[in-house]
Each structure stands twice: as structure tokens, then as C-alpha cells.
Amino acid sequence: MITEYQAKYFAWELTRRRRGYGDDRIVQSLFDASVDLNPHQIDAALFALQNPLTKGHLLADEVGLGKTIEAALVLAQYWAERRRNLLVICPASLRKQWANELAEKFHLDTQILDARRWKQLRKEGFDNPLSQDWVNIISYNFAVNIEKQLSQVPWDLVVMDEAQKLRNAHRDSHKSGQSIKRSLAGSRKLLLTATPLQNSLLEIYGLSTIIDEHLFGDAVSFRSQYMRSDGDLQGLKHRLRDFTKRTLRRQVLEYIQYTERRPLTIPFEPSDEEQRLYDLVSGYLQREDCYGFPPRQRHLIGLVLRKLLASSTEAVTATLQIILERLQKLEQQKTLDDDWLENLLSEDDIDEEILEETGSSNETSLACQEQDIDPVKLRGEIAEIEQYIQLARSIKEDKKSYALLHAIETGFERMREMGAPTKAVIFTESRRTQEYLARFLESHGFRDKVITFSGSNTSSSATGIYQRWLKNYAGSDRVTGSAAIDRRTALVDYFRDQGEIMIATEAGAEGINLQFCALVINYDLPWNPQRVEQRIGRCHRYGQKFDVVVINFMNQRNAADRRVLELLSEKFHLFDGVFGASDEILGRIESGVDFEKRISEIYETCRTPQEIEAAFTKLRSELEGSIESRMRETEQKLLEHFDANIHELLKVRRERAEENLDRISKLFWQLTRYILNDMACFEQEKLAFNLQESPTPAAEKGEYRLIRKGEAAPEHAHLYRLSHPLGEYVLDAGRRLETPSALVKFDLSGHALKISVLEQLSTKSGWLDLNLLELEIFEREEYLVFTGLADDGTTLDQEACEQLFTLAATVESLDDTKPPQLLESNAQLQLQAKRSQALDENNEYFQREREKLEQWADDQIMAAEQTLHDTKIKIRDTKRRARTAATVEEQKQLQEELKRLESQQRRQRQEIFDVEDDIEKRRDELIAALEKRLQQRSVTHHLFRIRWELA
Numbered sequence: 001m002i003t004e005y006q007a008k009y010f011a012w013e014l015t016r017r018r019r020g021y022g023d024d025r026i027v028q029s030l031f032d033a034s035v036d037l038n039p040h041q042i043d044a045a046l047f048a049l050q051n052p053l054t055k056g057h058l059l060a061d062e063v064g065l066g067k068t069i070e071a072a073l074v075l076a077q078y079w080a081e082r083r084r085n086l087l088v089i090c091p092a093s094l095r096k097q098w099a100n101e102l103a104e105k106f107h108l109d110t111q112i113l114d115a116r117r118w119k120q121l122r123k124e125g126f127d128n129p130l131s132q133d134w135v136n137i138i139s140y141n142f143a144v145n146i147e148k149q150l151s152q153v154p155w156d157l158v159v160m161d162e163a164q165k166l167r168n169a170h171r172d173s174h175k176s177g178q179s180i181k182r183s184l185a186g187s188r189k190l191l192l193t194a195t196p197l198q199n200s201l202l203e204i205y206g207l208s209t210i211i212d213e214h215l216f217g218d219a220v221s222f223r224s225q226y227m228r229s230d231g232d233l234q235g236l237k238h239r240l241r242d243f244t245k246r247t248l249r250r251q252v253l254e255y256i257q258y259t260e261r262r263p264l265t266i267p268f269e270p271s272d273e274e275q276r277l278y279d280l281v282s283g284y285l286q287r288e289d290c291y292g293f294p295p296r297q298r299h300l301i302g303l304v305l306r307k308l309l310a311s312s313t314e315a316v317t318a319t320l321q322i323i324l325e326r327l328q329k330l331e332q333q334k335t336l337d338d339d340w341l342e343n344l345l346s347e348d349d350i351d352e353e354i355l356e357e358t359g360s361s362n363e364t365s366l367a368c369q370e371q372d373i374d375p376v377k378l379r380g381e382i383a384e385i386e387q388y389i390q391l392a393r394s395i396k397e398d399k400k401s402y403a404l405l406h407a408i409e410t411g412f413e414r415m416r417e418m419g420a421p422t423k424a425v426i427f428t429e430s431r432r433t434q435e436y437l438a439r440f441l442e443s444h445g446f447r448d449k450v451i452t453f454s455g456s457n458t459s460s461s462a463t464g465i466y467q468r469w470l471k472n473y474a475g476s477d478r479v480t481g482s483a484a485i486d487r488r489t490a491l492v493d494y495f496r497d498q499g500e501i502m503i504a505t506e507a508g509a510e511g512i513n514l515q516f517c518a519l520v521i522n523y524d525l526p527w528n529p530q531r532v533e534q535r536i537g538r539c540h541r542y543g544q545k546f547d548v549v550v551i552n553f554m555n556q557r558n559a560a561d562r563r564v565l566e567l568l569s570e571k572f573h574l575f576d577g578v579f580g581a582s583d584e585i586l587g588r589i590e591s592g593v594d595f596e597k598r599i600s601e602i603y604e605t606c607r608t609p610q611e612i613e614a615a616f617t618k619l620r621s622e623l624e625g626s627i628e629s630r631m632r633e634t635e636q637k638l639l640e641h642f643d644a645n646i647h648e649l650l651k652v653r654r655e656r657a658e659e660n661l662d663r664i665s666k667l668f669w670q671l672t673r674y675i676l677n678d679m680a681c682f683e684q685e686k687l688a689f690n691l692q693e694s695p696t697p698a699a700e701k702g703e704y705r706l707i708r709k710g711e712a713a714p715e716h717a718h719l720y721r722l723s724h725p726l727g728e729y730v731l732d733a734g735r736r737l738e739t740p741s742a743l744v745k746f747d748l749s750g751h752a753l754k755i756s757v758l759e760q761l762s763t764k765s766g767w768l769d770l771n772l773l774e775l776e777i778f779e780r781e782e783y784l785v786f787t788g789l790a791d792d793g794t795t796l797d798q799e800a801c802e803q804l805f806t807l808a809a810t811v812e813s814l815d816d817t818k819p820p821q822l823l824e825s826n827a828q829l830q831l832q833a834k835r836s837q838a839l840d841e842n843n844e845y846f847q848r849e850r851e852k853l854e855q856w857a858d859d860q861i862m863a864a865e866q867t868l869h870d871t872k873i874k875i876r877d878t879k880r881r882a883r884t885a886a887t888v889e890e891q892k893q894l895q896e897e898l899k900r901l902e903s904q905q906r907r908q909r910q911e912i913f914d915v916e917d918d919i920e921k922r923r924d925e926l927i928a929a930l931e932k933r934l935q936q937r938s939v940t941h942h943l944f945r946i947r948w949e950l951a
Contacts (some may be wrong), residue, residue, distance in 0.1 A: 011734025016782035029076035039654035052778035056189035056211035090161035155187035163191035167203035217859020263575035268403035698725035739944035764950035766790035
């Protein structure tokens with residue numbers, strides 16, 4: 001058992017605020033993470049934390065390397081440091097995935113905010129729903145909608161995923177980028193993208209303006225310096241290195257094993273009745289003058305209905321019934337539902353990103369009723385829809401569902417050949433299709449083997465699975481208390497352990513991890529390639545042990561459907577290879593919904609196979625021209641810093657992380673045993689304990705298991721970590737221990753390992769002080785400073801004192817012996833030395849930031865000089881044209897132009913000095929503000945003084 005002095009030291013060591021780029025900066029969040037982190041991810045997280053003066057960073061790893069994990073590690077470290085104004089902005093389709101990753105792997109409290117949740121919180125009395133102790137997760141569109149409220153929160157860190165959406169943010173016309181820059185101007189940011197560069201170097205400039213307006217000058221100077229034929233790419237590369245980090249797949253293959261994707265296409269032919277229904281509804285959607293949906297929503301609803309046409313007859317039938325009810329209300333002149341489209345999507349669990357990406361879906365009942373309605377035409381349309389519904393109801397089973405049976409059989413055969421579990425996840429865009437397929441499969445050989453997974457998961461079968469899961473895991477950390485999260489977890493566990501087939505809707509499948517399943521079946525295929533990639537990514541991800549088979553269906557009677565599959569397969573490479581969709585293409589598509597609209601337009605406007613062929617050929621050629629090979633080469637030169645020693649550097653990073661984790665684990669375990677000694681029974685071999693008396697209401701009694709990397713979380717025990725309520729109690733209790741001066745006898749002879757630094761001491765007794773030095777320079781830093789002195793006057797350095805505290809020890813009362821004056825003076829010298837060292841290290845940050853501001857000022861002055869230079873060139877060109885003018889009239893016009901340019905040149909010459917003065921004044925003001933922050937503020941807390949003896 002350790003002593004109270006060791007316990008107090010351990011508690012402060014486990015919780016002190018660390019600084020900068022050191023390997024131990026993220027030790028708290030690294031220890032608490034329920035995921036095996038790779039060294040490049042640790043390296044990236046430390047890069048993002050390195051300089052307290054930098055306003056942000058860009059992490060640009062190639063796809064598949066875990067940028068989400070890197071950012072989550074940074075968020076977790078901020079949380080551990082009690083900096084909890086944290087925000088994630090991402091595409092709407094990734095919100096749930098972010099929430100699950102942060103909750104499950106990093107134990108962070110999260111909140112997804114959208115318009116509906118915002119309204120609910122406002123009704124509950126929250127003036128600004130962002131001002132809560134959560135990691136808030138919002139979409140880009142919602143961020144623009146709440147610009148004012150965003151700007152009112154002093155964000156500690158803002159993570160922006162898929163940041164390529166903001167690459168044109170420097171342009172005034174880029175409204176969302178300009179809004180985000182305004183609302184988050186003073187916040188530290190972390191941008192994530194696999195595609196930082198697509199068509200122009202200005203995209204790098206655009207991203208830099210999101211992070212910090214002072215990273216470069218304006219667009220004019222950027223073009224002048226870096227985008228001419230003789231542009232200074234080496235200079236740009238040097239400047240990018242301060243805020244941009246890109247890891248390549250080939251750099252990490254040594255320790256990350258990837259499996260491949262294996263595509264399989266199953267052809268089918270719909271029946272004549274199914275084809276007739278398709279043709280009739282398709283023709284209806286192509287009409288401009290129908291009453292079946294609000295005029296301004298015609299194209300959007302056409303997109304949704306076409307998705308359902310490719311899904312199942314049952315889904316189409318239900319949607320036609322909704323359209324019929326709308327028509328009947330119009331006929332009866334009843335009030336229409338304001339949220340008609342939103343309800344249509346939610347009832348069928350269709351992708352809500354459509355609503356997010358297209359803005360407000362609402363069309364007021366007044367606007368709907370203002371249509372000029374022809375009663376005869378309306379009655380005819382009602383009869384027409386009734387005919388469609390009657391035809392649809394006559395189709396009892398779709399031919400495609402029989403093709404699904406063949407697909408499952410073929411896929412399971414592939415699984416058996418690989419030795420993989422015979423499990424399949426079937427994705428559909430419709431909840432009604434999901435329900436139909438569940439019934440169909442249950443009646444065709446898969447009774448009690450099918451699980452449905454949707455946005456609500458409230459079916460009777462899902463509820464039964466959930467109730468049994470709750471009973472099984474009662475009293476463990478598996479149960480979060482959130483019914484929605486626990487239902488999802490219960491269904492995934494059931495699929496992993498007992499089920500064979502999971503049928504998942506788009507909204508339901510966001511953010512779940514199914515790496516134990518290696519068969520993905522796209523029953524209906526989204527037109528949004530980002531959505532397809534996310535589907536496959538549920539299974540084809542880190543931790544997958546087998547190649548993933550991806551099955552798609554091909555409708556032999558539909559030319560457009562065939563071309564969509566061909567486009568997604570051959571152009572996007574979604575279904576084959578090691579990494580799936582290419583960075584370049586997915587990054588090019590700023591909005592997957594916009595891409596869906598392009599395909600929807602083809603369905604709407606093209607009538608013949610020839611028209612369909614021509615339209616898809618045009619779309620494909622546009623994609624092929626989306627990234628120039630020259631730009632790809634430029635990206636490599638700028639961002640791919642391939643170092644021959646990178647493998648060795650990452651290996652060292654991993655070894656140091658493992659050493660830090662091992663040390664933290666030992667300290668935390670020993671501290672816990674000391675603090676909870678009278679409240680729990682400990683099992684040293686298992687690093688587990690049974691808490692019999694809880695010291696805090698936030699911690700339940702029962703079994704606890706210390707979190708350990710590489711081991712699965714215990715199913716029926718609480719995962720014990722630093723940020724667990726019980727862990728926080730233990731740390732707080734340790735810091736507050738009473739530690740009066742005493743004699744502490746350390747057992748060196750009984751220690752298992754040889755400690756040379758202590759064995760070589762000529763005198764085995766002396767004095768020791770421990771102080772906590774708290775510095776406030778650019779941000780708070782805390783250092784534990786030991787002052788050790790042997791009785792013969794020998795000084796014990798920091799390492800020797802730390803080694804002393806690893807020994808078993810006992811405490812005895814201290815006699816009247818007084819410490820020598822040298823102990824106090826040594827302590828002051830060591831504290832001052834630590835202050836000076838910290839100031840020197842922070843001065844490096846200051847110098848880098850000063851250099852950045854100097855470069856920014858030079859850029860701005862260069863822009864003014866470049867404008868003058870451009871005017872001179874125009875003058876020379878105008879003079880040349882005037883000399884060769886063919887007519888008197890033309891010469892007169894050119895002379896007038898020349899006078900205007902010469903006047904402009906004189907004005908610019910006069911202004912350039914004012915511009916220089918203004919820029920230099922702003923630079924000096926910024927540097928003065930930095931210098932003011934460099935003034936250190938320090939506080940010393942004396943933790944304890946002991947007399948020590950070695951036995």
C-alpha cells in the first residue's frame with residue numbers, strides 16, 4: 001500500500017495541465033479512450049494541440065486513416081482540461097456517426113442539434129441551447145441558420161468535418177463560408193478533409209481564411225506569389241507546414257491491415273405489372289401541372305418518389321396514398337399540412353439530409369390553396385392516382401425480392417469460403433420496404449433470423465430484444481440510460497451474437513459499427529455516392545478481418561438504373577479496392593443531395609434510351625474533368641511530406657505512448673486502492689474491484705474493471721477510467737489529502753527492480769519538498785517540481801525523486817529535526833528554473849506567430865504593389881494599341897483609357913505609402929498584443945514536505 005504522500009503526488013500527476021507538443025500532453029484522453037489508437041493518430045492530435053497561439057489546424061489524411069479519431073482525441077483532451085465549449089460541424093448525414101464515436105469511444109457527452117431539437121430546448125427554457133455542458137454537433141446548414149447564437153458562445157474548439165465544403169469561403173459569394181467565418185472568428189478550429197486541393201491553389205487559401213485571416217495576405221498577393229508559372233511552391237509548403245498535416249496510406253501500412261471490397265451484381269427483371277406501374281408513376285412525375293404535391297416541392301418530391309419506385313411496390317403504394325389524401329383535401333377545400341414533405345420523409349425514414357440540404361421544406365397551406373384549381377382536372381387526377389394504387393395493390397411480391405434470396409445465398413457462400421460469419425446487412429431507403437422485406441425473408445427460410453434497424457427501433461420485436469438486453473446488462477456501463485442509444489446498441493449486439501440478417505434504413509444506419517459483418521447488400525442504391533460510401537463503411541472499416549462483399553442489383557428493364565450503377569461503380573470506385581471511393585471524386589461533390597438532383601433531372605427530362613445515354617455520358621465527362629493531373633502533382637509537392645524515417649518516427653511515437661499509458665495505469669490503480677481501500681474489495685490480477693460502499697451518488701455499487709488497451713470492455717462491469725464519476729472522486733480526494741510534515745521510510749532493498757540513481761546515494765536520508773507550479777503564459781500549464789536533498793548536501797534531481805515515490809513506504813511521526821535552509825533556497829531556484837524553461841519554450845511559439853504576422857504584412861504590401869504593377873502593364877499595353885489603332889475614333893477611345901489609367905497610377909503611387917503604414921500599424925498592434933500575453937503569471941502551491949529514509 002502506498003502512503004498519503006505518494007497518493008497526493010499521483011493524483012496531481014494524473015490531473016495536471018500539460019503543455020504543447022510533448023508526448024504526455026494527451027495522456028489523460030488517451031488513457032480514457034476505448035479504442036486502440038494508431039501512432040499516426042496520436043501524432044496528428046499532438047500536432048493540433050502544439051501551439052497555443054495558432055488559431056487552428058487542417059488535418060488532411062488520406063481517406064480511411066481515422067481523421068474522426070484524431071479530432072475526437074483533441075476534443076477529449078479539451079474536455080479533460082475542463083475546456084468544454086466544444087462544437088462539431090459536419091454534413092447532416094454524419095451527425096449521428098460523430099455522436100456515437102464520441103460517446104462510445106471517448107465517453108463524451110454529446111448533443112445533436114437540429115431545428116426540431118432547437119425548438120424543443122427553447123420551449124424548455126434554454127435561451128441559447130448551445131450553452132450547455134455537451135459536445136454540440138450541428139450540420140453546416142444549421143450553423144448558417146443560427147449564426148447569431150453561434151457567435152455568442154466563446155468556443156474552446158470547433159471541429160469542421162468534410163471541410164472541403166468551405167474551400168471557396170474567401171469569396172463573398174460563398175454565403176455559408178462567410179457566415180461561418182463571422183460566427184466563429186475568434187475560436188480555435190480544427191478542419192478535417194481528405195481533399196484539401198481540387199482545382200486551384202486558391203482552395204488552400206480559402207480553407208486558411210476559415211482558420212485565421214492572418215495566415216496569408218489577400219487573394220491577390222496569394223495568386224501573385226504562388227499561382228504564377230514561377231510561383232514559390234517551396235515557400236508555400238513551408239508556410240503550410242505550420243497548420244497543415246497530411247498522412248498517407250503508404251506511411252501506415254506497416255501497422256494497419258486493410259481488407260478489400262469485392263463487388264457482386266445480381267440482375268433481375270421486374271414483372272410486366274411492376275414495369276407498368278413504374279412507367280405510369282414516372283410519367284406522372286414528369287408532368288408540370290399536377291396537384292399531387294406543392295408546386296415548389298415538385299422536383300424534390302419527384303426525387304423522393306423515384307427512390308421509392310426503385311425500392312419496392314409497398315413503399316410506392318403508401319406514398320401514392322399520401323398523395324391521394326392531399327388531393328382529396330384539396331377537393332374538399334380542407335387545410336393542408338404545413339410540414340407535408342417533412343412528414344412524408346419521416347414516415348418512411350427517408351434520408352433527412354434532403355431537407356437539410358434544400359433548406360426549409362415547409363409550404364404554407366395558404367400558398368398551397370392559392371393555386372388555381374380546376375375541379376374537373378383535380379377529379380381526374382384523383383381517379384388516376386386511385387388507379388395507380390389499385391394496380392400497386394395487385395402486386396403481392398416484387399421480383400426483386402426473389403433476387404434478394406439469391407443474393408443472400410450467393411453472399412453467404414462467399415462468407416463460408418472466407419471463414420467469415422454468415423451475416424448480411426441489407427440497406428434500403430424506405431422503412432416500408434424494410435417491413436416488407438422482413439416479412440418476406442421470415443416466410444422464405446429466415447424465421448427468427450431477421451432484425452430491422454430504423455430511426456426509431458420501436459417495433460415489437462426490437463422492443464423485446466431491447467428488454468432482454470436491459471435485463472442482461474443491468475448495473476453495467478453498457479446501459480447509458482438513453483433509450484434511443486440503448487435500443488441501437490441492443491439491436492447491434494443481437495445481430496452480432498444471434499441474428500443473420502439486419503435490414504437497415506438510411507436514417508437508422510448512421511454511425512453504427514458492424515465490422516463483424518462482411519456482407520453488404522444495397523437493396524436499393526442511393527444516387528448520393530457519399531451515402532453509398534457511408535453504408536459500406538459500416539462494415540468496411542478498421543477492425544474488419546475479412547474482405548467485404550458488396551452486392552448491388554441491376555434492373556434489366558431500366559436503362560437509367562443501369563447507368564447509375566455503372567457510374568457509381570466505374571467512376572466512383574465505390575464497390576471495389578482497398579479504400580473504396582476516391583478522395584478526389586467524393587471531395588469534388590460538395591453536396592451529395594445536389595448530385596442526386598442531377599440524376600433526378602435525367603429521370604425527369606429524358607424519355608428515350610438515347611437521351612438517357614447522352615445525359616449520363618455528359619455527367620460522367622464532367623466528373624472526369626473535375627481534377628486535373630497538374631493539380632494532383634501540385635498537391636503531392638505541397639502536402640505529401642514523405643520522410644524516409646517516418647516509420648521509425650511513428651514507431652517511437654507508439655512506444656512513448658505505451659510507456660505513458662502504462663505509467664498512468666499504475667499510478668491510477670495505486671491511487672484508487674489507497675482512496676477506496678475501506679469501500680471496495682480489490683482483485684490485483686484482474687485490475688478489478690467490487691465497490692461495496694459508494695462515496696458519491698454518481699457512482700453505482702458493483703464491479704469495476706480498469707480500462708486497458710487491447711482488451712474488450714467487460715460486459716457486466718463498469719469501465720473504470722479517469723473521467724468516470726468514481727475516477728473523478730478518487731482524483732479529487734487524492735488531491736485534497738492532508739499531508740503534514742512526516743518521516744517517510746522507503747523500502748529500496750525489497751523493490752523488485754534495480755534503481756541505480758537511488759542505490760548510488762552515499763547518504764540514505766534527507767529532505768524533500770513537492771510544489772505545484774501553475775503558469776499562465778499563453779494558456780495554463782502545471783508542473784510538479786520536486787526538491788530533494790540528502791543529509792550530506794547531495795541534490796536529488798527530478799528523476800531521482802520520482803523514482804523514490806515508486807517504492808513501498810511507511811509513514812512515521814517526525815521529531816523536532818528542522819530542514820536545512822538549503823532545501824528552501826534550492827526549491828526557489830528549481831521553481832525559477834522551471835519558469836524560465838517554460839518561458840523559453842513559449843517564446844518559440846511567440847516567434848513563430850510573429851513570423852506569421854510579418855509574412856502576412858509583407859503579403860498585404862505586396863498586394864498593393866502588385867495592383868500598381870498591373871496598372872503599369874495595362875498602360876504599356878494601351879500605348880501599344882494606340883500606336884497601331886486603325887481609326888481616329890479607336891485612337892481617341894484608347895487615349896481616354898490611357899488618361900484614366902495614368903490617373904489611377906498616380907493615385908495608387910500615393911496610396912501605397914498609406915497602405916504600407918496602415919498594414920505595418922496593424923501588424924505592430926497584433927505583435928504588441930502577443931507580447932502582452934507572453935508576460936507570465938505564476939502561482940506556487942506547496943503540496944508537502946517530508947523527511948525521507950531509504951531502507
